[in-house]
Amino acid sequence: MRLSRYFLPVLKENPSEAQIVSHRLMLRAGMIKQSSAGIYSWLPLGFKVLRKIENIVHEEQARAGHHAMLMPTIQSADLWRESGRYDAYGEEMLRIKDRGGRDMLFTPTAEELITDIFRAHVSSYKDLPLTMYQIQWKFRDEIRPRFGVMRGREFLMKDGYNFDLTKEDALHAYNRHLVSYLRTYERMGLRAIPMRADSGPIGGDDTHEFLVLADTGESEVFYDSAVTDLTFGDREIDYDSVEQCAAIMEEFTSKYARTDETHDEALFGEVPEERRRTARGIEVGQIFYFGTKYSEAMGATVQGPDGKNVPVHMGSHGIGVSRLLGAIIEASHDDNGIIWPEGVTPFHAGIVNLKQGDAEADAACEALYASLTALGLEPLYDDRNERAGGKFATMDLIGLPWRITVGPRGLKNGVVELTSRRTGESEEMPPEQAVERIRDIYAGHKHGQHVEMMANRSFHTYI
């Protein structure tokens, strides 16, 4: 993309309405614009990151054997009356009357609707296990929306639902989701810690929240510092293996890590004192096992191997897709702006032309642009007729992890400058070498994560 043709409305001033850094930086970087309280438009740069996050979620869900589908945003109240949640849900549910006077709602979560789909189509244990998920816009009518996309009213969520014959099978699905979420967050450059949590209106006994440590987190968390050393890394996991998934669950949840809702001072006291930590965390996902709560209420049964009909065991599993942008920025920024992890950066590298209009500099930038594009990478070329300082400030603000700076002086010596946004370190090298370095960084990032990216497959649609 050439910046002269892009829509990137960066703000010089700090917007007064933004209380936390991610909200401030998303507004300043021209990623979002508020349209009503807690409701945002995603401008091109913000939408690009949102799609990258969505794609990582889709790829990791596919890897775990889960099926992508999509449920509508507007639902009838009838199903919610069946489960008993219509009256129980409270004022956060946006209730609507359609022109026929029917009670409708903007779905805040979809246990009822997916259970309705299941009971209409599945009647035998032979069709289990089954996990379906969607990435769809939700609405919760927060009384005090704040912190930008972190606590908005309209937000994008991945919500997945497993259907299993037995509690053991459903607990495997629970563990499988935990494994899959660990990979998902790590690919986004996040360390998200699973913590025992409270189930709230979803119901059920077993639930873990995934929290990213950050000063601006809404939850107080208590943990054994040893949990922050755990990484999922490159492991190859067979998602069908009950043992492998259970082992990962054990590894990542056996050390103390709880939110204030479930915190237990006595248990926490058993953690060696030097490893006891209190901090704040941003919730970026949650997994639940709630057994037959919905299947019993709604009659979602299957015939078991013994011929008897039994209600299926279910769980639901969510990732806060739009809120992840805020969480990533809270975890990765400096005074000059955002620092995108390679896995989610909107453009792979920036190209800054120090002297727009200089024939040699222009030609070198165009050649870099063409080479990176030919490799399947997306560069952002600042081809505007602006001062270098302004171009650097924009690149730092929007946070591309790598920048190539091209100027007549360097070109006389046959070099351009490659700069890491994270470390600020620069290195001079011939343009071809800069291209190779960037290619290797993204290939290495990809393979380092053992991510067999579907985007590499010629005809794939990510789902």
Add this chain to the structure above:
Amino acid sequence: MRLSRYFLPVLKENPSEAQIVSHRLMLRAGMIKQSSAGIYSWLPLGFKVLRKIENIVHEEQARAGHHAMLMPTIQSADLWRESGRYDAYGEEMLRIKDRGGRDMLFTPTAEELITDIFRAHVSSYKDLPLTMYQIQWKFRDEIRPRFGVMRGREFLMKDGYNFDLTKEDALHAYNRHLVSYLRTYERMGLRAIPMRADSGPIGGDDTHEFLVLADTGESEVFYDSAVTDLTFGDREIDYDSVEQCAAIMEEFTSKYARTDETHDEALFGEVPEERRRTARGIEVGQIFYFGTKYSEAMGATVQGPDGKNVPVHMGSHGIGVSRLLGAIIEASHDDNGIIWPEGVTPFHAGIVNLKQGDAEADAACEALYASLTALGLEPLYDDRNERAGGKFATMDLIGLPWRITVGPRGLKNGVVELTSRRTGESEEMPPEQAVERIRDIYAGHKHGQHVEMMANRSFHTYI
């Protein structure tokens, strides 16, 4: 995908509520399920096709230089009061009160919101031309939703908006959209004819609808049969070239082709009698130029080269993304089911194992599955323990364009059978050759359309 693990709830019986073939086949093929009147869930197979269509739209919009973004589904009524459309829009607008008692609505179209974004951020002609678009769910509270996804209440639409300094520039944007839409529909295997239409509540003088001819179409259309011979094909177009885009506009719209809303008997009479046609058509898109209607009402001005502030010239341009599934099926099916065009098929090929459990047949199917997958193609392997007839019926119903049939008898002679869903013709060949043929079909399809698919680029997100 292995069918034994997929969620594909095909129906044997014709659902009584479906009046038209696309609705019937989408229900029978397990692509959608109605949740309320005119509101559908997209089951895995349906969602896969929806995403393929979305991706084609994204790719062609990127090619035309348009920027993807996303606006919320829920908007405040205030902006619509500014444009004067809040009261004018009528009962099709789903009106909502939030918990604070504020008037909100589920957006049926987004001229107001995009104009608000524009006026907040753009003030100089130097930032023009600019076209932004989204693919987002819309809601229109139809009094009589029918025909499945063809006339639903909640539907997925691509809506794009151009902002230009002058009327001439905006008309180039109009022509550019026409060119881009022609490519978009052809990649989906559709012949969509641009027809002069009526502007309705969007406003403006210049508007064309794109119609797919089908008996079940809601519009009566009148045209010179010569328009059905026009194809866009492989042409390379410079979307910045005013001349090239105008020439295509001229070529595709100079022959008589109108909907009943704008039909002119006298003009139609000038078409040679043997070329006069009356038919029915399904509307799959519409482009508008409406000048300064919204920019004047909402104060969206830019400073021109002469230093004076002028309201920008705008247009809006829509593609009915979810309705396209219905239109494609109406245009491409037979008595046995859907026939997907290669560009949008949910799986590239089906593999039917005639004797599940036979060691040789199983191994041959697994090898085919692995080879196709390694090529970046997605096969659907029917690995269920079912009779051949049932497997064929399912494959025909869901409409994969190519099927490989594997059985012990053929394998004895070293061959499998490759069958075209469209022609029904089968050919025996060694398994490796079947893989090569399928690879070439999709590569040829791709290159035949001169589609430099972004999916081919390693790190791309389609936007």
